[in-house]
Amino acid sequence: MARKRFVIELGFGADLHGADMTKACVRAVRDAVSRSCLCGLVEVHGRDGFEGVYVHADLGVPDPGAVDRGQVLAAIPIGVKSVEVRPGGLRLPGLEVPRFGPGVSDIVVACAGITVSVDEPGHGGAPSATTSRDCPAGNP
DSSP states (O other): OHHHHHEEEEEEEESSSSHHHHHHHHHHHHHHHOOOOOOOOHTOOOOOOOOOOEEEEEEEEEEEOOOOOHHHHTTTSSSSSEEEEOSSSEEOOOOOTTTTTTTEEEEEEEEEEEEEEEEEESSSSSSOOOOOOOOTTTTO
């Protein structure tokens, strides 16, 4: 059974007053997920559930080591979940609001790329009889 990409969506999230890397990453994942409708899993692929669905989040944030990956994974609502966090995003001066982040004034922005992949039986490289078209860019 080959795994095929089904959708890739981008998201962005920020923490405006506490420089909380996890909060920014969770917001970026939720942003991407909020713009993704996976109706094609049912209507095109004929699935009745989310078995054989894999969701991977690639995240860029200024301090990857400060991200609680468990909280980020919890923001992904379906599938077998995975996450990779690397340096990226943005940090810039903001405004300290002690109630939200005492002693912290930086704004942090996280970028997310969410990839949803599915198991495709009988897809060993050549299109199957049930596939009407393949992506012009090929089958990665």
